[in-house]
Amino acid sequence: MCGAPGETIAACTQQGSVAGAGPGVEVNQGGGKPAAFRPEGADARAREAYRRAREWQARGDADGALALLWQASGLAPGDADIQTALAEALERVGALDTAIEAWRAALAARPEDRKASRGLVLALVAAGRSPEAVTLARAAAEAAPKDADALFTLGLAQSEQDVEAALATLRHVLARAPDHTLARYNLALLLNRVDRRDEAIAELMRVIALEARPEANYALGVAWWHRGEAARATAAFQATIALEPRHAEAYHKLGVVRAAERDWDGAAAALRRSLALRPDVPEVHVSLARVLSASGDEAGARAQLAEGERLRQESEREHEARVWTALGSARLEHGDAIAALDAFRRALAIRNTYAPAHFQMGRALERLGDADAAEGAYTRARQLNPRLVRGSRTAPERVP
Template identity: 60%
Template sequence: MVVNRESLIPDRASGIGALAVVCVLGAGTVSGSAPQDPGARAKEAYARAQTFETEGNHPAALALLWEAAGLAPADPDIQDRLGEALERIGALDAAIEAYRAALAGRPDVPKASNHLILALVKAGKGPEAVARAQTLVAAAPTDPERVFTLGLAQSEQDFTAAIDTFRRVLQLAPRHALARYNLALVLKRADRQAEAIDELQRAIAIEPRAEAQYTLGVIYWQQGDLDRAVTALGAAIAAEPQYADAHVTLGAVLKGKRDWDGAVASLRKATALRPDLPAARYTLAQVLELKGDARGARAERAEADRLRERGEREQEAGVWTAVGTQKLDAGDAAGAVDCFRRATAIVETYAPAHYQMGRALLRLGRRDASDAAFSRARQLNPSLVPPGG
């Protein structure tokens, strides 16, 4: 299991995610070349998707995972990876169906089961998540990882139960740093800050993870202990220099200490690491205003507004693309085209929508329009090679 910064289960996705009610599980893609073995094509697409993910090219990876899932709908590894990619764009219901497909292909895979449980929690389906986790624990009650997953499922539903469950994990595995860290998160949410600090310090003694140092710094900041907050956040950055959120929070703490130059330096580092992060620019605008740089503040605030709006539009475009791909692989190519057009109307530069539109138009026999869609997708993202290309 991998810690996702302050929480393994972030806040529930926006209502946009509810549009994607089912996942891409259907028939294979259409290619203009001679027929090839679908299994081999699926493996090739999956391998390329993994390469693109490693390079950070997530739109290209998602398009290829969609293609691979259509070619090999029963492959659990492909479906699990597709679920992760869909979760990344906020298409939670589609991700859940991908994880279900992964488990249908191989019910004994812990990774897909954990992914499904956590996605259910994010999507507001906590009771099913807890029930699934409880079933896993019942089959192996002394397995700390299964008990840990139950604690994660409970952490958004019942603080008391989650605290008890994480403490049970620590009885089974006293050096389970993630259990101790997540216990601290639940204690923090339950407004038991002193206990949360104690657990974070114990977790750091076991394994000095940047996330634990960061959360400790956030608690100190919320308590008004700015010096300790700076120390903890500095430790988080020392452990992981590319930790953009830690730079943002350190900038906010230094703002509270009226250290304008230090705050600006931290916030500019955050924007360099994550140019798409609106929060850093909003805080930077505030600091620049306090420094008397009204012009710079206006520029940062305007850029923050632009980034926030773009992020919202891209999420919506991604969800419409997920819905359209489901329609395409269910045989409704015309309905899919309508979804992809909605996506490109929201964000014309969203390459996966153009790529999937090319697939749909090809299936409808509209070769010229299909070629144009594939060409636009590749223009936007050179990694998006047409099927069979």
């Protein structure tokens, strides 16, 4: 959620989108340019996989959706919408280098796409490649000097490299377009990040006056809390919840504020509500453990601490498995099925119940001609996630 402490400005403006070369792309043995192999009916099957991926994302099955997006991307590597969706999904799991490749593919498929252009810049920033991001964003801004959005993207790119330059650029955007809510919101986040909280609060209040946005109220609550203004922070978090009743982070922060005021019952209620909305966040369990301990419930506190630690370790394992799976998928789409298979095995060594790794391993084994092993991998993926069903084929994938 935008406005969370420590979250980058880039993360608060782009919800991802990108692609990469997909299945059916192979690299010739001489290292030359990949040659596309398009099975019959590939476009229709790609759009169907893309449609199903969107449905699964809406239902909260991000892993299953990512597997489908890889499949769609391979069938239609020149489809900008598919590549954008793949890039967004890769960013969400932290596979930034692979996401960057996907953004480049999306932009190549649709050069005028501002979303893809901004997505590439922000992915580069998130990956620690700010100089390249600034170069790309500056070129785009210079090519369209009257485009406030292009200048805004430059400000975002500068935010991790030169804070003063980023502040100046964002103020320049607002001088041109005073109602540019995202520019003002990101200016406020940057001001808060460099401890210029009075200015940040003023900008956030202007954002809220322009448009009631839960993320702006949440960021305002964080700023007030850092200023030691508990009552104002509470009001801002409550306003966030009024706008977005399922805002788990706002309930968490509200619980922290109430705990600081020694309102143990109020704190526990807010933290339990946060966990009801998102039970998989380790930090909330730790916060609740502290509240329970302070109120005399040592057994409950120990249980919450244990659950928080379990979730932390599980989250780390899942993140590693996702990154290895994304890396293997990218290698598979570039024609290196052997390297891909190694990456999938690494993912499963970390978390053997990670269904997308089994599914992608099936694709790699199929590419290598081991039909029996591929079927076993697909079956295991389907057992772990019944939605992961291999699409029908009218032509086999080629072996690199």
